[in-house]
Amino acid sequence: MTALDPARTVDELRDLRARTADDGGAWRVAWTDTWLEARAWLRAKLDALGLETHADAAGNVWSTLRGRRPQALVIGGHIDSVPGGGWLDGSLNLLAGLETIRRIHDAYDGEPPVTVRLVDWADEEGARFGRSLFGSSACSGSLVPDQERGRTDRDGVKVEDALRRCGVELDRMLESGSELQSAGAYLELHIEQGPVLEDLQFPLGVVLGTFGVERHGLHFRGQAAHSGSTPMDKRRDALLAAARMSPEIYRITERHGGVCTIGSCVTRPGIVTSVVAECDLTLDQRHLDAAALATMLAEAREAAMRFAREAGVGFEISHLWSIAPIPFHPELIALAEDAVRQAAGASHRLPSGPLHDAAEVARAGVPTAMLFVQSLRGISHNRIEDTRIEHVEQSVVALDQLAERVMGWLGGR
């Protein structure tokens, strides 16, 4: 019987890099020839294992090891990269998943207790057409094809044409949703792409879910006035209200957890000789808990109104964009912690700032868990993206441990 071989995963990741990267990084941009070559390379490995493999209507590639029950444990990743990307983002997920399925295949003589599937999501990065999670959102049903039509890449190639070249019809992409009908659980291992685990010195962590986001414009309206002739007590200074409010926004975030960013501040008339008449800010607030996020927003609005009133200026708020938090499954989170502790000795719980394919699967109602492995310097989407080899290997062990536990969990349901 073949045992799990995490060193093989590292070798395969290096081989993929050698084939699809140069000194500038990886070039596996979705819907390009290099991406198709990477997929063919992966396909050969899946075929060698005797898995059934097909592409769905959205271009996601599914490989299936049939088990005694049709209910499926799905392990996912994405082989596409950003231009000049790193060697681990997305591909670690798939190659660790492949190694896990090799181990399961041998441990159960080719027929595990439940069906096990590996999915290579199409175009997670959105690097060419600006639409992230393209394949997984089609599968979850959140993609609206009409909103994507007419997108073009830098060279003016239409998204419909680029997809068609790879065998995908935009209008039929939602048909991929049928693939999730048999899915009993979804697992994804990903590099953290941030600094938290390295700072806390945890090799691995368990992701609680993806942040909800509230994004608003804050608009203060005062009165332009001459900066020499207007006494201080006669001013209606829009910037003064915004400036006084800003530390309060940070205090609100501190009280409730989560993160916030005042990312832009524009003043008008914006000249050195005038009191500011108009001050427009953007506020981005994120939290894993929907109620806490709503409270943060309500308190921020209340604070903005209060500081506007005190400065004698008007205030308006405008909605820019929002998405609800997507929590992962509590029982799978607990199993993931057991698996991580077994593989690395200790585990840490953390939310994910970026969205991942796992969030789309979770929002389609499939119980989902996600593991993060430490990223060195917190850097990703860059050729210097890296993770210690021992941590990569531990992450393969953790995914395998988790897969085994989740097969048991599915069997007992």
Ligand SMILES: [Zn+2]
């Ligand atoms: Zn990724």
